[in-house]
Amino acid sequence: MSTAKLSNLANYDLRQFTVKYGFIVVTVVLFLWFALTEPSFRMESTLFSMLKFTSVVAITGLGVTMTMVVGGLDLSVGSIAGLSVTLSAMTMVIYAQTGAVALIVVLLGGALVGLFNAFLIVVLKIPDLLATLATMFTIMGLKLVPVDGQSVSSGLILRDGSVAPGKFTPGFLLIDRAYIGPVPLPVAIFFGLAFFVWFFLTRTRWGRVMYAIGSNPEAARLAGVRVKRYRALAYIMSGVFASIGGLILSSRIGQGDISAGNSLLLDAVAVSLVGTSVLGMARPNAWGTILGAVLIGIVITGLTIKGFPYYAQDVVKGLVLLTALIFSFTLSRRKTKFVPAV
Amino acid sequence: MVAAVEVRNISMAFGSNQVLSGVDLIIDKGQTTALLGANGAGKSTLIKVLSGVYSSFTGEIIIDGKSATIDSPITARASGIETVHQRIDEGVIPGLTVAENLLFERIVTGDVPNRVSLKTIVEKAVEIAAALDLNWNKSKLRSDVYELGIAEQQLLILARALSRSPKLLILDEPTSALSASESQNLFKVVKNLQDKGIAILYVSHKLSELDQIANNLVVIRDGKIRNEQKTPFSWDQALKEMLGQQIVGQRQEISSLASGKVALELKGVKLLPESEPINLSLRKNEVTGVIGLLGAGKTELAKIIYGAEKILEGEMLFENKKYQPSHPAEAVAKDIYLVPEDRAAESMIPAWSISETATLPFMGNFSARGIIKKAAEFIRGKQLVEDLKVITTSHLAQVDSLSGGNQQKVVVGRWLQSTPKIMILDEPFRGVDIGARRDISKRVRDLAATDVAVLVLASDVDEILDVADRIIVLVEGKIVMDEISSKTSKELIVNKMSEVA
Numbered sequence: 003m004s005t006a007k008l009s010n011l012a013n014y015d016l017r018q019f020t021v022k023y024g025f026i027v028v029t030v031v032l033f034l035w036f037a038l039t040e041p042s043f044r045m046e047s048t049l050f051s052m053l054k055f056t057s058v059v060a061i062t063g064l065g066v067t068m069t070m071v072v073g074g075l076d077l078s079v080g081s082i083a084g085l086s087v088t089l090s091a092m093t094m095v096i097y098a099q100t101g102a103v104a105l106i107v108v109l110l111g112g113a114l115v116g117l118f119n120a121f122l123i124v125v126l127k128i129p130d131l132l133a134t135l136a137t138m139f140t141i142m143g144l145k146l147v148p149v150d151g152q153s154v155s156s157g158l159i160l161r162d163g164s165v166a167p168g169k170f171t172p173g174f175l176l177i178d179r180a181y182i183g184p185v186p187l188p189v190a191i192f193f194g195l196a197f198f199v200w201f202f203l204t205r206t207r208w209g210r211v212m213y214a215i216g217s218n219p220e221a222a223r224l225a226g227v228r229v230k231r232y233r234a235l236a237y238i239m240s241g242v243f244a245s246i247g248g249l250i251l252s253s254r255i256g257q258g259d260i261s262a263g264n265s266l267l268l269d270a271v272a273v274s275l276v277g278t279s280v281l282g283m284a285r286p287n288a289w290g291t292i293l294g295a296v297l298i299g300i301v302i303t304g305l306t307i308k309g310f311p312y313y314a315q316d317v318v319k320g321l322v323l324l325t326a327l328i329f330s331f332t333l334s335r336r337k338t339k340f341v342p343a344v
Numbered sequence: 345m346v347a348a349v350e351v352r353n354i355s356m357a358f359g360s361n362q363v364l365s366g367v368d369l370i371i372d373k374g375q376t377t378a379l380l381g382a383n384g385a386g387k388s389t390l391i392k393v394l395s396g397v398y399s400s401f402t403g404e405i406i407i408d409g410k411s412a413t414i415d416s417p418i419t420a421r422a423s424g425i426e427t428v429h430q431r432i433d434e435g436v437i438p439g440l441t442v443a444e445n446l447l448f449e450r451i452v453t454g455d456v457p458n459r460v461s462l463k464t465i466v467e468k469a470v471e472i473a474a475a476l477d478l479n480w481n482k483s484k485l486r487s488d489v490y491e492l493g494i495a496e497q498q499l500l501i502l503a504r505a506l507s508r509s510p511k512l513l514i515l516d517e518p519t520s521a522l523s524a525s526e527s528q529n530l531f532k533v534v535k536n537l538q539d540k541g542i543a544i545l546y547v548s549h550k551l552s553e554l555d556q557i558a559n560n561l562v563v564i565r566d567g568k569i570r571n572e573q574k575t576p577f578s579w580d581q582a583l584k585e586m587l588g589q590q591i592v593g594q595r596q597e598i599s600s601l602a603s604g605k606v607a608l609e610l611k612g613v614k615l616l617p618e619s620e621p622i623n624l625s626l627r628k629n630e631v632t633g634v635i636g637l638l639g640a641g642k643t644e645l646a647k648i649i650y651g652a653e654k655i656l657e658g659e660m661l662f663e664n665k666k667y668q669p670s671h672p673a674e675a676v677a678k679d680i681y682l683v684p685e686d687r688a689a690e691s692m693i694p695a696w697s698i699s700e701t702a703t704l705p706f707m708g709n710f711s712a713r714g715i716i717k718k719a720a721e722f723i724r725g726k727q728l729v730e731d732l733k734v735i736t737t738s739h740l741a742q743v744d745s746l747s748g749g750n751q752q753k754v755v756v757g758r759w760l761q762s763t764p765k766i767m768i769l770d771e772p773f774r775g776v777d778i779g780a781r782r783d784i785s786k787r788v789r790d791l792a793a794t795d796v797a798v799l800v801l802a803s804d805v806d807e808i809l810d811v812a813d814r815i816i817v818l819v820e821g822k823i824v825m826d827e828i829s830s831k832t833s834k835e836l837i838v839n840k841m842s843e844v845a
Contacts, residue, residue, distance in 0.1 A: 206714040207707035214704060217693045224652060224690050225705040226676035 021329055025280050028325075029297045036304035043307055050186055054178075056299035057192035058083070058247045058254075062270035063277070063291045064199045065243025070274055070286035071203060072236040073216035074123065074130035079244040080267030081141040082115050084260075086248020088145045091154035091258025094174060098167040101174030108245050108252075115141060116241020120234035138267070146260060154258030170256050177253035188250045192292075195243065200288035212236060213285070244270075272323045273298060279329035298322060347406075348373045348543035349425070349512045354393060354403035355567075363389045364401065364567040371512060376534065376544040378558035380586055382749070382777035386567040387547060391514055394545070395427035396420030407511065424511035428501050430520060430775065435501040436489045443469035443485040446504055462486065476503045476533060493639070495526040502533065513537065514545045519553060520774055523637035523803060524838065531557050549778065550804070551579055583778070604629035607766055607797035608667070608680075613648065613658035615641030619821025621658050626766060626797040631788060633812025633829070634801045635837060641821035642801040643685055646770045649799070650682040651675040662766075676705055679765040683756050683772055685801075687748075691755040697740045699725025702758040724761060732757040733783060749780030756784055760791060767791060768799045773807045785811045805834050805841075817841055 036043040062079045069076040086108040093104040115137065122133035150161065156169035180187040203209035214222040215229050223229050247270075251262055276297065277290025301322065302315050351369040355362070364386050371377050381387040393401050399415035405423075406412065412423045420427075429435065436445055441462065446469040450456045456465065466485045473480045478499060492500065498518060505513060515534070519527040534544060534557055548554055554561065555577065563571035563585045571585035604627040612621040619641060626632055636642050647653035649660070651669025660667045662678060669675045672682070684690035692701065703710045703721050710721050725739030732753040736746055743754050756772060769788065773781045788811055792798045802808050808815060815832050817825035817840040825832075825840040 205716060207711040207716055208714060210700070210716060211704070211707060214693050214696075217695070218689075220689060221691050221693055222704070224650075224672055224682065224684050226671075226673040227704075228671060228673055 021279075022281055024329055025276070025293065025297065025326065029293065029300065032297070032304065033300050036300065036307070040304070040307045043304060046184065048303065048307075050184070050189060052299045052303040053189045053192070053296070054186045055303065056295045057188040058251050059266065059269040059273055059298070060192050060292055060295035061195055061250070062244050062247035062266055063273040063295055064195055064288060065240035065247075066270050066274040067199065067277060067286045067288060067291045068203075068212070068236045068243070069130070069240045070278070071209075071212045071216050072233045073219065074233065074236065075134070075271065076119065076237060076240040076244075077131060077134040077267060077271070078115060078119060078137040078141060079240060079247075079270050080263050080265070081138040081145075082112050082241055082244035082263075083248035083251055083266050084263030085111060085115065085141050085145045086245045087252040087255065087262040088149060088154065088258050088260060090174070090249065090252040091170070092148065094170055095154050095156055095158060095166045095168045095258065096149075096160070101171040104171075104174055105249065108249050109242060112241040112243075112245025112248070113238055114241070116238035117234070119241065120237040123237065124230045124234050142264075149258065149260070151260065153260050156257075170253075175253055175256055178250055179253070191246065191250070195246070196288055196292045199291075203288055208232070208235075216285075269298070269319065272319060275323060275330075276326035279326040284330055294322075294326070346373045347371065348408070349394070350406040351390075351394070352404040352406065354390070354401055354405070356389060356393060356398060356401040362567055364393070367403070367564070367567070367569055369562060369569065371543045371545055372560070373511075373543050374538050374541045375559040376538055376546050376557055377560040377562060378554045379545055379547045379562050379564065380549075380554070380582060381564035382586055382779050385565045385586070385777075387564055388516075389567075390564065391427065391516055391545075391547065394420065394425055394512070395514060396425075421508065424509075425514065426505040426508060426510035426512070427514040428498075428505055428516065428518060430516045430518075432494055432497050432501065432521060435504075436492075436497050438488070438490050440489060441465075441486050442480065442489050442492060442500065445489045445500055446472050446485070446507070448504065449508070472503055472507045476506065477536075478503065494521045495523065495529075498522060498526075498530070499533075502530075506537070510542060512543045512545060514547075516547045517549070517775065518546075519548065519550065524841065525637075527553065549776075550806075552806075586778070604795075604797075607663065608649065609661040609664075610649075611659050611661070613660065614656040614821070615644045615648070615818075616821035617656060622821070622823050624816070624823065626799055628795050628797050629792055630814060631792045631798040631800060631812045632814050632816060633808040634799065634816045634818055635803065635805060635808045635841065636801075636818030637803060637841060639820070640818040642803075642818060643770055644821075645818070646682055646684075646768045646799070646801055649675070649766070649768060650680060652682070679763055680768070681705075681759040681762070681764045681766070682768045683759060683770060685770040685774070687751055687755055687775075688744075692743050692751065694744060695742055697725070698729060698734065698736065698743055698746075698754050699739045701743050701754055702728050702761065705758065706762055728754065728757045728761060731761070732787065747777075748775040749777045752776045753780060753784065756787070760787060764791065764796050766797045766799065768801070770801045771803070772800060773802065773804065781807070781810075805837050808837075809834060 042048060062083060066076050066079055089111050090104040090108050093099045093107045094101065119134055119137050122128045122137065123130055152158065156166065158166040160166055178188055182190050203212065211222065211227050212232055214227060215232055219229050247266065248263060255262055273294035274286060274291050276294030278284060278286050280290035280293050283290065298319060301318050305314060305318060347370045349371045351367060354364055354367040356364040367390060379387055389398070392398050394405070394414070396414045396417040396419055404411055405414050407423050414420045414423055437448060443462070443466045444451065447456060447465055466482055469485045470482065476499065489497065498521065518530060522530060538544060546558055559575050561573040561577050561582060562569055563582050565586055571582055573582065606625045607628050608626040610622065610624040612623065614621045634642055634645065644653060648655050650672055651674050652672050699721050702725050710717050710724070722739065728734065729736060729739050734746070734750050734753045736750060743751055746754065752772065756769065759767060772784055776784070788798055788800065800808065800811055809829060812829050815825070815827055815829050815837065816823055817837060819841065
């Protein structure tokens with residue numbers, strides 16, 4: 003074998019390795035670096051607070067992943083999470099209902115917005131990105147109407163001059179504050195949903211069929227797959243996941259902050275895209291999304307502890323996403339590449 | 345004879361798989377050299393080497409007596425080798441006009457000024473079109489390329505290739521999407537090019553076509569040239585060399601109609617918006633062959649029965665009950681299956697394994713409470729590989745990595761392994777080598793013997809005669825002939841096909 007061939011082989015293997023394990027290596031190295039240089043990073047509480055901080059983005063990202071699997075992309079997730087914050091606050095503060103009612107209202111709200119997205123995409127045949135973009139703006143504006151554009155917190159003066167009768171119930175506030183053993187509840191929810199999505203996508207026939215739709219919708223249809231129903235399902239699930247993220251967010255903030263969820267969209271889409279590159283799969287998948295979320299969590303927690311300014315975070319997130327895209331699109335030799343439908 | 349292109353000792357391997365081993369080939373000026381080989385024989389690889397798609401081969405390519413470096417499609421083109429690939433849709437750019445498509449390379453290379461009116465482009469396009477005797481007027485040149493039929497798109501791609509005056513023109517199954525008369529037109533064009541001194545390398549599975557057009561014949565098998573002939577060709581010898589150990593059998597005699605029970609009845613169904621409604625019964629124990637040119641309504645017929653296309657007018661009865669499928673899922677539930685025309689676009693999921701592809705239409709049977717039964721799926725995949733003699737390393741191999749004939753075996757076999765009542769195959773032999781064609785043909789005949797109604801749609805007369813008990817000729821959505829195959833002949837069918845509706 004000539005030397006040229008040998009070096010080709012080495013290049014190829016290095017490339018293969020980078021594509022497959024690059025992200026995991028980066029995550030572990032960063033983690034070790036922060037852990038070795040910053041004693042406070044090593045504490046168990048820091049680890050869990052990092053995961054807790056990541057949980058909202060990760061859960062919302064899992065929903066986005068579902069829509070990416072069927073070849074779409076849900077841009078309305080951030081606004082759904084924001085809507086969930088306002089909805090839960092309205093239910094408890096203005097209508098003085100229990101936390102359980104708020105929970106149901108929020109989940110239903112998420113499912114309804116998902117259904118609306120599905121209607122735009124499947125029935126009205128608007129391209130995914132554009133339809134969910136329109137939904138995003140509509141929801142962001144619409145949620146402000148019943149609250150007159152104000153954040154909802156206890157003691158709010160209503161339109162008729164009276165004081166809002168309710169408040170965030172202690173039970174609702176526990177969503178973000180409770181622990182199962184040493185594990186914060188949001189982290190447990192995050193892991194539970196991650197397992198669910200992984201299982202659903204890789205072990206059930208519905209997940210299998212969704213991947214078929216994402217790769218070749220016409221071949222799926224001609225194999226007898228009800229493509230429209232599955233795409234609708236993906237958007238409804240995405241809506242529900244975003245509203246679960248919104249619930250945790252609402253419980254964390256403890257008031258109906260109208261700007262909540264605004265930054266969530268980019269993070270959730272970013273972690274899903276980062277996820278497509280993990281293990282060289284070049285397709286959206288649950289573990290990838292989680293690893294993406296955890297990586298970004300580690301980086302941001304680490305940089306914060308190291309005293310980097312808050313605006314450095316966006317730069318870092320951008321670079322992480324860019325690196326992931328290079329892994330997915332440039333370095334991967336897979337012929338089929340994931341490209342969201344526009 | 346003067347050699348236009350000489351290929352010396354070309355070898356190439358993909359990993360441990362030696363696809364070409366020491367190929368020597370001389371392609372003469374002003375001659376048409378036919379390249380014949382089963383799928384997986386190395387034909388496509390050789391073409392891709394010549395057209396610059398692969399650069400990791402060893403050996404030498406000599407053009408006009410000088411050694412040429414061909415390591416990219418651009419260098420191939422610069423050396424005077426033009427290739428018209430089989431996939432027509434990969435050659436045209438939708439959204440651009442016919443004229444812009446004709447001049448596309450020149451627009452890209454900047455030979456056409458950056459700021460140029462469509463008028464100027466159309467004028468240049470007229471010249472190019474005229475060189476090929478295409479009677480395309482200016483309004484046609486101004487229309488979107490998608491408004492052209494597939495045959496005209498083919499001519500467009502050819503015209504574009506010729507506008508760069510190549511020394512060698514490679515035509516890869518150029519007639520696979522063309523009707524008989526369209527093919528004849530193409531042959532005239534090819535003869536003209538020959539007279540102009542262009543060397544042509546012509547790949548096709550249709551022997552009658554090669555008889556008409558080729559001067560030389562080269563047979564390739566397992567990456568080696570096995571047989572070289574000059575016209576007149578001995579097809580017996582060529583086919584033996586091409587198929588190796590396989591026996592070249594005569595076409596099987598088909599017994600008279602088994603007058604089976606009617607499985608599906610079409611009443612007053614309109615296939616095309618402008619066509620007359622047709623009545624048609626598909627019987628069990630029978631292979632019904634439908635033949636027609638492109639646009640005759642074959643695919644429409646298949647997709648209407650399968651619920652993949654809306655029925656324009658009329659009704660269908662399945663086992664004497666009203667049958668109105670609004671989605672393929674309803675057809676599949678009734679055991680009415682379709683193998684669509686375009687394998688890659690309509691049957692295969694990129695990067696999926698044979699097993700996964702096999703079970704996709706029947707996920708319900710391969711899962712319990714939604715959870716996939718992997719073991720059952722693997723068994724199904726292995727059976728498919730064994731039953732249909734799919735040439736592959738394993739049932740976990742990606743379907744895209746197989747040769748065309750083997751891909752077809754997978755997408756046909758996945759339905760055969762279930763329990764079809766009506767099996768529709770739209771162009772099942774397109775881009776399939778003779779060995780695979782015979783295998784699939786036999787399976788389809790065996791299937792009909794088990795009480796299944798089979799419908800095969802094709803545009804090749806030999807293929808239909810080979811497989812069908814009953815032959816229906818469609819012309820512009822209308823049935824012009826419906827006859828037991830033993831009472832027909834190739835001449836009669838061709839005659840009917842060319843009838844004007």
